[in-house]
Amino acid sequence: MDLDELSELLALPSLVADLDALESTMVDVLRRDGTLDELVEPGIRVVTGGGKRLRPTLTIAAAAVGGAPANDHVTAAGVAVELVQVGSLVHDDLMDHAKTRRGVETVNAREGLNWAILVGDYLLAVAGIQAASVSKEVAHSLARTIADLAAGQGREVARQGDPHRSVADYEASIRGKTAALMRCSATVGAQAAGMSLMEVDALAAFGEGFGMAFQIVDDVLDVVASSEKLGKPAGNDIGEGVFTLPVIYALDGPEGERLAELLERRTDDAAVAEANELVRRSDGVRLALDAARDWNGRAADLLAGFDSPTAEGLAKLPDHYLAWALDRAGYSPSR
Numbered sequence: 321m322d323l324d325e326l327s328e329l330l331a332l333p334s335l336v337a338d339l340d341a342l343e344s345t346m347v348d349v350l351r352r353d354g355t356l357d358e359l360v361e362p363g364i365r366v367v368t369g370g371g372k373r374l375r376p377t378l379t380i381a382a383a384a385v386g387g388a389p390a391n392d393h394v395t396a397a398g399v400a401v402e403l404v405q406v407g408s409l410v411h412d413d414l415m416d417h418a419k420t421r422r423g424v425e426t427v428n429a430r431e432g433l434n435w436a437i438l439v440g441d442y443l444l445a446v447a448g449i450q451a452a453s454v455s456k457e458v459a460h461s462l463a464r465t466i467a468d469l470a471a472g473q474g475r476e477v478a479r480q481g482d483p484h485r486s487v488a489d490y491e492a493s494i495r496g497k498t499a500a501l502m503r504c505s506a507t508v509g510a511q512a513a514g515m516s517l518m519e520v521d522a523l524a525a526f527g528e529g530f531g532m533a534f535q536i537v538d539d540v541l542d543v544v545a546s547s548e549k550l551g552k553p554a555g556n557d558i559g560e561g562v563f564t565l566p567v568i569y570a571l572d573g574p575e576g577e578r579l580a581e582l583l584e585r586r587t588d589d590a591a592v593a594e595a596n597e598l599v600r601r602s603d604g605v606r607l608a609l610d611a612a613r614d615w616n617g618r619a620a621d622l623l624a625g626f627d628s629p630t631a632e633g634l635a636k637l638p639d640h641y642l643a644w645a646l647d648r649a650g651y652s653p654s655r
């Protein structure tokens with residue numbers, strides 16, 4: 321997303337400068353004395369390789385709702401959540417055998433599988449150090465989130481290739497693997513600002529709801545967008561046996577039987593291509609986007625009790641992001 325537009329939406333005039341400072345801090349904390357260059361250099365390559373910086377933006381915005389500027393504690397909290405995000409992506413790329421992300425060569429592709437594991441672990445460990453430098457509450461929130469990420473990803477692996485995967489199981493998986501970190505991003509910003517438990521909980525629930533919608537949109541884009549538009553391989557979920565919400569809904573449609581047959585042959589490129597096409601022309605995409613909008617609405621409602629221009633902007637952010645993501649992918653829901 322355009323950071324200037326986001327800065328205006330969230331009433332955060334210093335957002336661009338704050339995120340620049342946050343990236344500089346990330347690089348500095350990764351270059352700790354005595355750390356192996358083989359860990360540091362790939363780590364820096366991936367943390368500076370682009371990305372929306374959406375999670376630290378949530379941290380900065382949540383702190384601003386509580387009246388706190390992007391001070392050292394808020395920056396450290398934002399660094400922590402972004403390092404968890406990037407570290408988890410290093411591990412995701414390893415599991416997906418991805419060669420590039422956002423046009424940057426992945427660690428597993430350049431340095432190899434073993435280094436990808438170690439670099440991902442290093443990023444997560446440094447994230448924990450940063451969280452602990454803020455407070456024990458922030459450290460606890462981050463540690464819980466890393467556990468949730470693993471559990472959510474584990475749920476996905478456990479249901480890999482299962483054509484009977486339910487909506488409830490899908491939601492439980494994405495609540496852990498994606499929404500948990502969005503929840504944490506808002507939580508640690510509120511905690512760094514010293515907000516009340518009730519306020520922290522409201523912002524945390526907002527982050528989780530936005531995160532649920534965010535992952536549903538990402539799963540829709542895997543079906544409808546190109547790899548060039550996404551900045552990562554597209555159309556891979558079905559081939560990997562990861563049956564997401566648009567697929568689950570499409571399986572209940574009139575061409576569900578044919579789709580189920582194709583899913584059984586997902587190692588065949590032609591079957592995967594036909595399966596993706598069936599999902600694209602089914603009601604699955606529309607129903608999944610309806611579900612994303614529902615999560616967005618619930619998330620926005622959670623901020624009604626805050627009297628803050630940043631809170632008002634946050635309430636608009638989920639729908640703003642959905643529209644931006646679909647437009648960037650060149651997809652019109654009316655098709």
